[in-house]
Every structure is written in C-alpha cells, then in structure tokens.
Amino acid sequence: MKEKHFFAGSNTSHGFFSYFDHILKTDEAKHIYILKGGPGVGKSTFMKKFAQEMLKKGYSAEFVHCSSDNESLDGVVIPELKISLIDGTAPHTVDPSIPGAVDEIINLGIYLDQSSLEKHRAQIMQLIKSTSRLYKSAYRYLEAAGIIWEEINSIYDQYMNQDEFNSMVNKAKEMLFQDTPQSIKKGKMRKLFSESYTSVGYVNYTPSLSSGRIIWAVVGEDTNYTSLFLNAIAEEASDKGMNTECFFRPLDPTRLQHLFIPEKNLFIMSAETSMSIHYDEVFDMHLIMDTESIKTRISEIENNLHMHDILVKNALEKLAASKKAHELLEIFYVNSMNFNGADECFNSVISKHT
Numbered sequence: 001m002k003e004k005h006f007f008a009g010s011n012t013s014h015g016f017f018s019y020f021d022h023i024l025k026t027d028e029a030k031h032i033y034i035l036k037g038g039p040g041v042g043k044s045t046f047m048k049k050f051a052q053e054m055l056k057k058g059y060s061a062e063f064v065h066c067s068s069d070n071e072s073l074d075g076v077v078i079p080e081l082k083i084s085l086i087d088g089t090a091p092h093t094v095d096p097s098i099p100g101a102v103d104e105i106i107n108l109g110i111y112l113d114q115s116s117l118e119k120h121r122a123q124i125m126q127l128i129k130s131t132s133r134l135y136k137s138a139y140r141y142l143e144a145a146g147i148i149w150e151e152i153n154s155i156y157d158q159y160m161n162q163d164e165f166n167s168m169v170n171k172a173k174e175m176l177f178q179d180t181p182q183s184i185k186k187g188k189m190r191k192l193f194s195e196s197y198t199s200v201g202y203v204n205y206t207p208s209l210s211s212g213r214i215i216w217a218v219v220g221e222d223t224n225y226t227s228l229f230l231n232a233i234a235e236e237a238s239d240k241g242m243n244t245e246c247f248f249r250p251l252d253p254t255r256l257q258h259l260f261i262p263e264k265n266l267f268i269m270s271a272e273t274s275m276s277i278h279y280d281e282v283f284d285m286h287l288i289m290d291t292e293s294i295k296t297r298i299s300e301i302e303n304n305l306h307m308h309d310i311l312v313k314n315a316l317e318k319l320a321a322s323k324k325a326h327e328l329l330e331i332f333y334v335n336s337m338n339f340n341g342a343d344e345c346f347n348s349v350i351s352k353h354t
Contacts, residue, residue: 002055004062005205007193008074009092010250011067011319013146015139016091017253019191023064023075024084026097033349034088034096037108040330042342044072046108047085051076053350067196069323070203081353106349111341112333120332127329131322138318142197145311146251149223152304155297156222156289164288165225169232172216172283176233176264183241189234194247194258199323201316206247206258206269213260213267215277220285226270227255229283233268237261 009018024032035043044066051061064075066087075086088094088105096103117124194206218226227249234244234256247258259268271279294301 002060004060005065005208006062006247007067007070007196007205008064009067010193010196010248010253011138011142011198011315012253013139013142013149013251014253015143016067016135018092019193019248019253020074020086020092020094022191023086024077024082026102028082029084029102030082032083032096032103033085033106034094034103035085035106035108036088038089038112038333039326040333041108041112041337042339043087043089043108046106046342046346047073047076047087049346050085050350051078053354054078054081057354065196065203065205067193067198068319068326070196070198070200078353083353106345108342108345111338111345113336113338116336117332124329124332127325131325131329134318134322134325138315138322141311141315141318142251145308145315148304148308148311149251152301152308153222153224155301156220156294157224159290159293160222160225160285161288161290165229165285168283168288169229172229172233173236175281176261176266177236177240180240182239185241187238187240187242187244189238190243190245192245192247193250193253196250197312197316197319199316199319202250209247209260210258210267210269213265214280216266216268216281216283217271217279218268218283218285219271220289221272222285222289223249223252223255223257223270225285227257230256230259230268230270233261234259237263 008020008023009016026032035046037043051063055061059078059080062077062079063073064077064086066072066074073087074092075084077084085106086094096105194209195202195204218229220226230246234246237244242261242263245260245262246256247260249255249257257270260266261268
C-alpha cells in the first residue's frame, strides 16, 4: 500500500484528543521536521509536496489528515526513510524532544510580513476568539453526545453473557495465536484514528486502510464490549511480539474501534451488521446477548439515539462554522506571506532526501 490516510487527532467527547506522539516515535525516527507558523503560511502544502516527491521516487507515504479540515494535513510519514513532517502548532503543539539530532523546526512564520499583519490586528484577534468559541461549543455538544452514548451502551451491557463473551475472545485468540509462542519483547501499539468528526462531516478512511487485508468483523451495537474484544486481541498480539495499529473511536478516544495486525495482514473492524461487505470471519455479539430483553427497551434506545444524533449534528455545524472563521483568518496571513521564501525552504529540505 503506497498511500495510507488516517488521523492522529480527533474532535471527541473529551475535546480535541491527540495521539500525535504515535505518528512516528522519536526513538524510531531518523528525522522529524516540526513545522511552525500561523494559519495559511503553507504548512499543509509543504507536507503534501514532500509526500508527493517521495511517492514519485517509489517510497510509500502516510498522510495524517487534520480533523478540523480533512483536506489539510497535520503530518506525513515516509516509513522507509523513517522521516516525518508534523504540524507543530496548536491545538496539537509539538516541540523538539531531541533537538538537532532527530527533531528540527521549520518556521515558515519567518516569511510573514509582520507589519502587514499588524494593520489587521483587531480583526485577527476577533477571528481567533470566534474560532475558539465555536470549538468550545462543538466540544460541549460532543461531550453531551458521549454521555448519551454511554447510556445506550449501559443498556446493552446489562444483557451481555460474560461467559460466552470470554469464550468468543478465547476462540479468536486460538485462531490467531495458537501456534505462536510468547515473546520476550512485546510488540508495539501504534494509536491513531481512522474516522473523525470534521468541518465537512464524518470522514471515514477505514475502507482504504482495510482494502487488500484479511477482514474480520466484530458485529454489534454495544461498543463497550466490541472495544473489550479488540483490546484482548491487541494485548495478546503484543504479548506474542507482534506490532499493532490501534484505531480509536472518534467520540470516545479511549476505546478501540478497529485493529490492524500487519504480521497477519489482518484488519479487525467494528460493524453494526454483517451485511455491508464480505468478511473473512464474523464475531456476532447478538448471538451472546439476551436480544429478547433488549427488545423491551427499544423505545428507550431509539429516543437516546435521536438525542445523540441531534447533538452530533449540532457539533458538526459548529465545526463547519469554525472552518469558515479559520478561512477568513487565513486570508490575512496568505496576503502577508512570502511564498517564494517558503518554496526556497522546501527545496532546501527536499534536496537532503533526494
């Protein structure tokens, strides 16, 4: 797979949640470029150009999309070269941990005409405040949606057969790891998001990440137990010395949504039904739940789902409004930017790797 697309941060019920330290860990990297500068100075364009140049040379590239605007990038990784470029500005502020030896700051802000920006100081400050207020509002709605989702899960949790769930987990472990010995060195877990709430709605990169893989599905509406299932598999894989890519839920970033085990070429995904695509194996939570009792509470579940959907819709509207404010803010910076200087900086960086 020459290209991979995912998120390292997400708009969640916990506010903005970052797994940026999992893009490319410092102890694994040969070089990490941290891009600084205001909005509109070309950080995303810089990263896109770098990735495209590397793709032309036959390398693969990982595109880390921005959860506020998925058309923009928060980072790129060239795995074969162990190089990453990362947007180091808020809300996912990144600073060098090993300056010079691994990390290097690229400050595109030095190509800004500060005198030009000073003329629009009041408007810039107003737009920054407006954007901040809209994000805070979006996060309040997502927090409320998260509480409602917990209420829905608590209903399903009551009707799960714990013994049969444990048997299901053990069956999956046996299928995957029966002939694999324990490892002295644990495998590494990389934490990311494949889906996110963004300014253009819910964006989902899961299909592209699972394409060409063996696909297992964990089917059921109870995301608590689905997450527990995936956690158990991920921990077992780690104990066997296998690396994993763990993709977390955009509403609750502490719970697993999907799991990829590269060594097995296996992608295990959460799914509400088993009808959408072909799965190589299905673990159906409905079979180990008291579904007849759940039916007596359908009205309650549907009312909660309705509230959840309204809250998420309101959050997405606030995120869309924040993008518009951000785009207005970018105009001031774009008009004050010396992009020729930024291009010279890019050429200097790319020449080191070609």
